[in-house]
Amino acid sequence: MAYGGLCWAELNTGDPKSAAEFYGTLLGWSFTSHPDMPEGFSFIENAGEGIGDIEKLEGAGGSCWRGIIAVEDVDKTAAKAETLGGRIITPPLDIPGGFGRVAILADPSGAELAIHMTNGRGVPPTIHRDGVPGFMGWFELYTKDVDEAMAFYNALFGWEKEQDMDMGEAGVYRLFTVNGVQTGGMMKAMDMVPQPTWNLYFNCNSVEAAAERIKEAGGAVFMGPHEVPDDSWIIMAQDPQGVMFSLVSSGK
Numbered sequence: 001m002a003y004g005g006l007c008w009a010e011l012n013t014g015d016p017k018s019a020a021e022f023y024g025t026l027l028g029w030s031f032t033s034h035p036d037m038p039e040g041f042s043f044i045e046n047a048g049e050g051i052g053d054i055e056k057l058e059g060a061g062g063s064c065w066r067g068i069i070a071v072e073d074v075d076k077t078a079a080k081a082e083t084l085g086g087r088i089i090t091p092p093l094d095i096p097g098g099f100g101r102v103a104i105l106a107d108p109s110g111a112e113l114a115i116h117m118t119n120g121r122g123v124p125p126t127i128h129r130d131g132v133p134g135f136m137g138w139f140e141l142y143t144k145d146v147d148e149a150m151a152f153y154n155a156l157f158g159w160e161k162e163q164d165m166d167m168g169e170a171g172v173y174r175l176f177t178v179n180g181v182q183t184g185g186m187m188k189a190m191d192m193v194p195q196p197t198w199n200l201y202f203n204c205n206s207v208e209a210a211a212e213r214i215k216e217a218g219g220a221v222f223m224g225p226h227e228v229p230d231d232s233w234i235i236m237a238q239d240p241q242g243v244m245f246s247l248v249s250s251g252k
Contacts, residue, residue: 002179004157005126006136007116008068009044009052009200013241016040016054022217022239026210027134027202036097046134051127063243065200067139068102068114069157070124077115077156078103084152090114107152109144109196128183131203137248138201138234139184142193146174146186159183165229192222192236193244199236201246207235208252214239225252 013019020031020042031042031054040056057063071077074092082088089112090104100118107113118124129135143149153159153176162175162182174186189196204210211221214237224235233252238244 003070003072003123004159005070005123005178006067006128006139006183007070007124007126008114009127009136010066010068010114011044011052011054011064011243012057012066013054013063013239013243014057015241016042016056019054019239019241019243022219025217026213027204029134034097047132049125051135063241064112064197065243065245066104066112066114067136067198067200068116070126071115071117071157074101074103074115074117078105081105081107081152081156084108084155085148086152086156107143107196108148111141111143111149111196111198113198126178128178128181129203131250133203133205135203136200137203137232138246140199140201140246141184141186141196142189142199143186143196144189146172146188149186150174150176197244199244199246201234201248204247204249206252207233207247207249210247210249211235211237227252 023029030045033042042054043050044052078088078092085108087106089106092101092103094101098119100116102114102116104114127136150161160177162177164172164174167173171188207225214221218240220238221235225233227233232248234248236246
């Protein structure tokens with residue numbers, strides 16, 4: 001296992017209880033609290049494995065899903081991000097309960113993600129598992145400049161360009177690999193996305209069935225079901241609190 005992979009997914013929301021009910025029903029996740037964590041916090045488990053957490057939104061920031069990348073040294077990586085044109089949004093800090101150290105960064109276009117290191121426990125497993133329900137299936141960046149973004153993430157995490165796909169007027173869709181595994185894509189931000197951001201795709205059994213459950217639960221689907229070049233199907237959606245996320249399945 002190598003550093004640079006997606007190791008965690010974090011949801012910041014104003015209503016953690018409702019969010020847990022929504023995603024638990026939609027994706028089959030379970031949730032556990034921890035005595036060292038603040039009110040509203042819960043760990044997300046999928047098939048008995050920790051994959052992320054839900055936190056109560058505090059301060060002026062907006063509700064969002066945030067991908068977290070495993071690094072060997074949070075402080076050094078955060079400092080390097082600044083030299084590459086990124087910003088430190090939340091400086092490195094220790095997580096209560098001995099769960100490691102974390103920082104929140106923004107890339108040169110302003111898209112946010114976090115970095116994490118364990119306390120001497122080595123590299124955590126990736127939560128990216130193609131086709132396995134409930135795990136992450138894809139990581140997608142909407143940015144101002146694809147070349148600039150790729151250069152930043154390559155220098156910071158070692159991510160590699162795999163290939164560009166021509167999308168006509170929308171520009172290129174750049175596939176990238178993490179530790180040799182195709183993990184996500186980058187593209188110029190669409191009109192429906194007001195600012196650069198990362199979008200997390202979770203695997204499910206059927207995006208068509210999931211779309212109905214999302215709408216029944218008070219969420220919204222604003223794209224799809226839509227077939228993509230590898231014959232998978234995707235939807236882009238919002239949960240009832242307005243947080244963007246996506247789902248992917250091998251069939252419709």
